[in-house]
Amino acid sequence: MPVTKYSRQREAIMDFLMTRRDHPTADIVYQNVKSAFPHISLGTVYRNLNLLADLGRIARIRVGDGVDRFDYNTTLHCHFVCRKCGRVMDLHTDVPSMANGMEGRSIDGNLIEGHVTYFYGSCSRCLL
Amino acid sequence: MPVTKYSRQREAIMDFLMTRRDHPTADIVYQNVKSAFPHISLGTVYRNLNLLADLGRIARIRVGDGVDRFDYNTTLHCHFVCRKCGRVMDLHTDVPSMANGMEGRSIDGNLIEGHVTYFYGSCSRCLL
């Protein structure tokens, strides 16, 4: 892992993510940051999103549709995936995850370090 | 959804999956079914795996690494993903899912129809 130097592009990416309460894909970030940096490349967006995620400054959300999404909110929370429109959003529920408390346990010799849970269904907009 | 007709290729794909207790990718299935059907194409494997999954005859497993895996065992069970080698395997635990019981509930207008949970960490083989 290289020492990270400041970059204006990375700051802009972070700033954009901060303004969003949804979970933009790299391409959405790219489209938006382009207004401030017309010459920014998609590769730069990917590199910075991945770097920030690896540093734990943002969260990488993967719900199995083949597209990475990113979230400024790194606190542990659940997501809801609409099966019809594909939207991904926060799920405001206080249901404690069954999986908490599993961390550190070993099952069949496999050491559990974390878990992912997400819910899917039909979103409010698609139900109208 | 078209009416499904019998096909020898589909049967072979299903039969192969039945013999496996892990969760082969489309390419693994392709490599193996080729011994019985030397001219089978990868597209055929994908089409049939997706068809079988849509029919509920097999399960599609997505753990966010960009590769679809398939499982003959369609009963609800958890998976463990090794972060080091990428292996995906069943996790034998009787921890009841807290997420069960959420089905049918509506939160913020979003109707919950199901959920996905998987654990990640270091597998027994990588810990040696």
Add this chain to the structure above:
DNA sequence: ATAAAAACAGGAATAATTACTGATTTTACG
């Protein structure tokens, strides 16, 4: 001021998956 390291833009490459096309199989029905 300068030089090494990091980051960049632009574009090529990769990898998994899907879509297209004309030929082959399956199956319901006469």
Add this chain to the structure above:
DNA sequence: CGTAAAATCAGTAATTATTCCTGTTTTTAT
């Protein structure tokens, strides 16, 4: 059985998200 419509196939091209590569520009410690 023969046949025709529909499903499926093999082979290949296209798509999509993402990563990698290269030569140039920024950042930063000294």
